[in-house]
Amino acid sequence: MSVTKRAVKLVQRCPRLAWYSDRVRLPLDETARWRMAMGNRIGDIARQRYPNGLLLPWKDGLEPTKAALASDVADALFEASFQVDDLVTRVDVLERIPGGWRLIEFKSGASVKAEYEQEAFFQTYVLERCGVPIQDVCIGFVNTGYCWPGGDEYDPNELLRVESVWEKRDKWLPKIEAAVRVAREAMFREDGPPRLLARKCFRPDDCDYLERCHPEATEGTIFHIPDIFWRDADALVEKGIVFAKDLPADVDQKESTRRTLAAMQSGVPDIDPALTRVLDMVKFPALFLDFETVGSALPLFPGTKPYENIQFQWSAHVLEAPDQPESEWKHIEYLPTDASDPRESFCSSLLPLLMNAASVVHYSPFEERQLGALNSAEIPGGKECHELLRAKQWDLMVAIKENVFHPGFKGKVSIKVTLPNLVEGFSYEGLTIKDGQAAQIAYLRMIDPETSPADAAQIRADLLAYCRLDTEAMVRIFQALRTAA
Ligand code: SF4
Structure with a gap:
């Protein structure tokens, strides 16, 4: 078992989700497969920005990475692998710069996002523990201002932008350290972290493990009420009110929410005469x-x-x-x-x-x-x-x-x-x-x-x-x- 950037990301939403994702692999749907393929294509194009780069093996890449770091055969390393204790990671691009290395994480998104920074600083955290001197951390992303003139290829320097997030290092590394601790605790528990029903199970979308984790909560809960006040909903769950049918009448709701709730409680649709x-x-x-x-x-x-x-x-x-x-x-x-x-x-x-x-x-x-x-x-x-x-x-x-x-x-x-x-x-x-x-x-x-x-x-x-x-x-x-x- 190992702690990866994915585990550290998932644990932010829910420790049990990170635990599940390591033990219960769900089949990838077509959309997920397509996203992965697009990510790979962006990765291929990103490498063209570094003509004197070396692609390291995806599998069993630890020793080849060590050898490449110790030599000066390339100005940039692609897919370099690292492991320290139970932490493992692979880096899109490591570019040699004065005094050490620039770490670059390429993404198919159109701007720098907090989740990308989290991944890049998790990698930084691991690499620094491996003794690699990181001097800069960057996110590569798709430049939506690039107008493609056509042809056989995309210009890798125009299609992709690279932005340094190095100044955020001091903000991120303590957070990564804490997230690694939580991930370790979650991943290595035989019976997994507790199943706590809350809005995280439904937002930003239904958790992939909802049916397995809370089979009783796939419908009819307070989280299924439209326009629900989400913060109030978590507080209600803490009081033991999970299902819409148990919601007290004095809970403040919009008129439309109140009517939907009444329909959920009675099982009978309510159609306004104005229709x-x-x-x-x-x-x-x-x-x-x-x-x-x-x-x-x-x-x-x-x-x-x-x-x-x-x-x-x-x-x-x-x-x-x-x-x-x-x-x-x-x-x-x-x-x-x-x-x-x-x-x-x-x-x-x-x-x-x-x-x-x-x-x-x-x-x-x-x-x-x-x-x-x-x-x-x-x-x-x-x-x-x-x-x-x-x-x-x-x-x-x-x-x-x-x-x-x-x-x-x-x-x-x-x-x-x-x-x-x-x-x-x-x-x-x-x-x-x-x-x-x-x-x-x-x-x-x-x-x-x-x-x-x-x-x-x-x-x-x-x-x-x-x-x-x-x-x-x-x-x-x-x-x-x-x-x-
Ligand atoms: S259903 Fe909720 S508690 Fe269970 S894994 Fe998903 S987010 Fe966590």
């Missing part, structure tokens, strides 16, 4: 619209920047009347068949639909933001599309959030949650692509020249099915709400 008037605001013909976009650390098309959102797909259902039967719904979609910049044809294909619609129904402000981005990027047709959407838009998610208090929402109003609760027999289960993140990865795979034509065709079919369900779901929810209101 009828809100639904009546949709004019027909109505366009139910959904977009898919991709943002990549490595610019995809000449003239674009890292993480610039590229709008690559839309799906639309057109209804001539609110209660039009399914057999008469019209479905139209756009997804390019080649790997060129899709944004101009995205706009030109969408524009006539926006012109003909009386209302444009979307779910969340996402679509408006995307057309705003196309407008700002001066993509032909972007301005017209943006203006039309702004004049005709109606947000189904807002209508639900303000008027539907459903026990099955569990504090969330994403369409993946609302669809199965409001429309019996429909959900995203069974689709190959189930969320926007997976759609981004699928698109990148589809346009990758190394993907076989057969695989690309299958991915295309999966993307079309996913985006189509988004707008079909909106229509079904809209009609179900009209019946229920």
Whole structure:
């Protein structure tokens, strides 16, 4: 057993999480695998900044690292391995500078973050214990100001920026020392640290081990109440109040929270009478619209920047009347068949639909933001599309959030949650692509020249099915709400 930078990071959230992560390996999902692959590509590009660098072996790298440190064969060492006692680490880049070494941790993020600094200073902590004189600590990150001119490669000095965080050394090292102590205590306990239910189990997202650790708390807890006051929630757990049904009536809550809570306690949905008037605001013909976009650390098309959102797909259902039967719904979609910049044809294909619609129904402000981005990027047709959407838009998610208090929402109003609760027999289960993140990865795979034509065709079919369900779901929810209101 060893203490790694990952353990030190996880222990900040929860000691038991660090313990689990070392003993119960969960399979990586597609998103995690893709993130790792992107991190590796950034690492490859970062090394190009150091022409006289030496890549050390990933496995059994301790002795080769010692030999390289003792010689002057290279100005920079890549993936150097270190171990002292139970502390182990590997460093992206060690650059030789006067008096010692500069440690550089490269990340695919777009700025210096505290979690990156923590990792870099954990490495510093280990290396200094190994007797390596560290004279500087830097974070390398993606430069979102870099406009890629196109070509076969990215300029490693333009794509990546390196910033020194050396002045934070005195602040970080005592924190690392304390975190290492907590990690050691957590990792080496046979039965693991205590399972303490608190907001850390649900924020920033549900803990991967929630079902294993607290099977009783995967739904119905006070943490599943929307717009909960999170600090109050931890205090309530300390008093033994874990489930929404046990919440005392005198706890101060917003009106919407109070109504959701009542629905959770009774098991009966509460639909505000105002919903009828809100639904009546949709004019027909109505366009139910959904977009898919991709943002990549490595610019995809000449003239674009890292993480610039590229709008690559839309799906639309057109209804001539609110209660039009399914057999008469019209479905139209756009997804390019080649790997060129899709944004101009995205706009030109969408524009006539926006012109003909009386209302444009979307779910969340996402679509408006995307057309705003196309407008700002001066993509032909972007301005017209943006203006039309702004004049005709109606947000189904807002209508639900303000008027539907459903026990099955569990504090969330994403369409993946609302669809199965409001429309019996429909959900995203069974689709190959189930969320926007997976759609981004699928698109990148589809346009990758190394993907076989057969695989690309299958991915295309999966993307079309996913985006189509988004707008079909909106229509079904809209009609179900009209019946229920
Ligand atoms: S569910 Fe909560 S207590 Fe259990 S490991 Fe996760 S964060 Fe820790």
